[in-house]
Amino acid sequence: MPSHINAPELSKVDQERLAQSGIDLAMKNRCGSYLQMDQDIVHAECAQEGIEVLSYKKAFEKYEWMKDYAWKVVSPEKDEITQYVAGQKDPKGYVIIAHEGSSNILPIQACLYLGRGQIQHVHNIIIAEEGAELHIISGCTSGAHVGKGGAHYGISEFYVKKDAQISFTMIHNWTEDIEVYPRSASVIEENGVFLSNYVCMQPVKKVQMYPTATLIGDNSVARFSSIVIASKESFMDLGSRAILEGKGASAELITRAITKGGTIISRGHINGKTAGTRGHLECKGLILQDGRIYAIPEIEGSVVGTELSHEAAVGKIARDEIEYLMSRGLDENEATATIIRGFLDVKITGLPEALQKQIEAIIDVAEKSGF
Amino acid sequence: MLHIEDLHVNVGDKEVLHDINLHINEGETHVLLGPNGSGKTTLLMTIMGFTNYTITEGKIHFKGEDVTTMHAHERAKRGIGMLFQRPPTISGLKLGKLLTAISRTKNENITTLAESVHMDKFLERDINKGFSGGEIKRSEVLQLMIQKPDFIMLDEPESGVDLENISLIGTAIGSLLEKDKHIVKRQKSGLVITHTGYILDYLETDRGHVMCDGQIKCHGNPREILQDIKQRGYKECLECRHT
Numbered sequence: 001m002p003s004h005i006n007a008p009e010l011s012k013v014d015q016e017r018l019a020q021s022g023i024d025l026a027m028k029n030r031c032g033s034y035l036q037m038d039q040d041i042v043h044a045e046c047a048q049e050g051i052e053v054l055s056y057k058k059a060f061e062k063y064e065w066m067k068d069y070a071w072k073v074v075s076p077e078k079d080e081i082t083q084y085v086a087g088q089k090d091p092k093g094y095v096i097i098a099h100e101g102s103s104n105i106l107p108i109q110a111c112l113y114l115g116r117g118q119i120q121h122v123h124n125i126i127i128a129e130e131g132a133e134l135h136i137i138s139g140c141t142s143g144a145h146v147g148k149g150g151a152h153y154g155i156s157e158f159y160v161k162k163d164a165q166i167s168f169t170m171i172h173n174w175t176e177d178i179e180v181y182p183r184s185a186s187v188i189e190e191n192g193v194f195l196s197n198y199v200c201m202q203p204v205k206k207v208q209m210y211p212t213a214t215l216i217g218d219n220s221v222a223r224f225s226s227i228v229i230a231s232k233e234s235f236m237d238l239g240s241r242a243i244l245e246g247k248g249a250s251a252e253l254i255t256r257a258i259t260k261g262g263t264i265i266s267r268g269h270i271n272g273k274t275a276g277t278r279g280h281l282e283c284k285g286l287i288l289q290d291g292r293i294y295a296i297p298e299i300e301g302s303v304v305g306t307e308l309s310h311e312a313a314v315g316k317i318a319r320d321e322i323e324y325l326m327s328r329g330l331d332e333n334e335a336t337a338t339i340i341r342g343f344l345d346v347k348i349t350g351l352p353e354a355l356q357k358q359i360e361a362i363i364d365v366a367e368k369s370g371f
Numbered sequence: 372m373l374h375i376e377d378l379h380v381n382v383g384d385k386e387v388l389h390d391i392n393l394h395i396n397e398g399e400t401h402v403l404l405g406p407n408g409s410g411k412t413t414l415l416m417t418i419m420g421f422t423n424y425t426i427t428e429g430k431i432h433f434k435g436e437d438v439t440t441m442h443a444h445e446r447a448k449r450g451i452g453m454l455f456q457r458p459p460t461i462s463g464l465k466l467g468k469l470l471t472a473i474s475r476t477k478n479e480n481i482t483t484l485a486e487s488v489h490m491d492k493f494l495e496r497d498i499n500k501g502f503s504g505g506e507i508k509r510s511e512v513l514q515l516m517i518q519k520p521d522f523i524m525l526d527e528p529e530s531g532v533d534l535e536n537i538s539l540i541g542t543a544i545g546s547l548l549e550k551d552k553h554i555v556k557r558q559k560s561g562l563v564i565t566h567t568g569y570i571l572d573y574l575e576t577d578r579g580h581v582m583c584d585g586q587i588k589c590h591g592n593p594r595e596i597l598q599d600i601k602q603r604g605y606k607e608c609l610e611c612r613h614t
Binding site for chain 2 (some may be wrong): 321323326
């Protein structure tokens with residue numbers, strides 16, 4: 001049994017904030033855990049046979065071959081964020097390895113907690129060896145009172161080997177003064193499946209990310225789902241990219257974006273390079289209060305036999321939908337919240353129920369406060 | 372139950388209903404007939420409280436209370452309900468979720484009710500998305516079964532529905548309107564819009580009204596009026612100046 005995580009220095013409020021980012025300190029529905037507070041690694045363990053949760057440092061001490069996975073899908077020279085993290089003498093972050101044939105039904109949780117005004121840097125490497133199935137929930141949160149100038153720089157490199165699967169559900173629960181710069185990329189081999197989910201219902205100063213999946217294997221699959229709300233002052237520059245190289249590779253990029261006054265840039269790019277590849281990109285946006293939703297869907301095909309499509313729509317909640325629900329006895333606020341809840345309801349194919357429920361619970365919290 | 376006096380209604384700047392008077396007593400079901408575009412649906416939407424329809428003159432009283440300026444949900448809470456002819460599709464909102472939201476304190480067994488109108492397989496579907504004509508109407512009836520209004524407006528409950536479904540929907544509506552109860556014990560009232568009259572095989576109705584050009588032109592026995600319209604069409608109604 002995985003042990004309970006002790007985080008004594010966390011106030012009740014901050015423990016609650018961890019829970020709202022999907023982190024279960026009691027470890028009831030988790031098989032393993034990594035907790036990093038600022039630059040201190042508090043906890044790293046996994047009770048599931050065949051799966052290891054290690055700190056970056058430990059992993060490199062234990063396995064000589066780890067060097068073959070570091071900075072291989074994300075370039076250290078990519079931008080100032082990657083340069084900053086690559087320049088660290090004492091790199092932090094986690095390495096999760098699901099060895100050949102292993103699988104976890106209960107997810108591993110990774111929590112990156114920012115408690116002081118500073119730059120938190122992590123470099124994560126996630127590997128699912130041949131035939132392995134790995135589910136991870138990553139809760140990123142900050143203390144209720146971090147002060148000005150907090151930032152999170154996170155590099156993540158994912159390796160999905162032949163017949164393997166990784167689902168990575170990232171829940172952001174920051175505050176108005178935090179800037180977040182994830183830089184992640186994945187490579188997916190034959191019959192591999194990579195699911196990447198992103199949920200952010202709470203304010204954040206700035207998020208900027210554009211994870212890229214390269215589907216090198218035949219019949220490999222990538223699905224990106226993002227469910228985000230931008231409060232006033234939030235600036236979210238989000239995107240995802242799938243490069244379809246393997247025969248029969250397919251990708252789906254789904255976004256539900258709501259602005260309550262903030263800015264959401266929703267980018268997406270699918271590049272079909274091989275015959276028999278398929279891709280679909282979908283962005284639906286709701287403007288509840290004047291803000292900005294800027295959808296930039298790009299599809300690029302260069303061979304006969306790739307099939308790519310996109311749909312994007314930005315609008316408001318239709319009056320007739322609200323009044324239809326009002327005619328059933330719901331008041332205007334209830335009707336509006338019910339419609340928004342439906343709008344955000346994205347069923348993610350292949351995601352374990354526990355994780356789907358966790359995503360729903362995070363949205364439910366937002367619904368309770370009327371979004 | 373429902374008393375409408377001298378009602379005038381605008382959509383935008385244009386008056387579309389003129390001087391409507393309608394009285395429906397407890398336990399009665401009335402039929403509203405009239406050609407397309409005559410204002411029947413407008414009247415129902417106005418009674419329900421949709422904001423697109425502005426009452427410029429007149430009053431609507433429900434159970435003795437003036438509801439003229441009330442919001443739709445306040446009217447619904449007082450017991451007014453409606454079966455829509457073309458309800459909106461709401462992406463992502465599951466039928467089951469909506470039913471739970473409607474039922475709230477009523478503690479209904481949603482699954483059993485859904486089974487009774489063959490909608491149990493639709494509880495996890497987005498409301499009205501890809502529903503056939505019959506499925507839309509069965510979903511509407513199911514919502515009303517949970518809402519349990521005292522006064523039910525039915526906007527063409529048989530349109531787009533095959534014969535088998537008409538029987539199912541007609542029977543369910545009949546029971547919502549307590550048609551299975553003795554006439555003196557019946558407390559629910561209804562107002563039905565129909566073109567074909569098929570639904571009347573399942574609902575005994577008490578009175579018929581013919582609407583033309585936004586006015587109620589005549590009243591009478593619903594079957595007689597329907598028979599008349601079937602034989603002669605609405606031509607005479609349109610020419611009729613008898614109000």
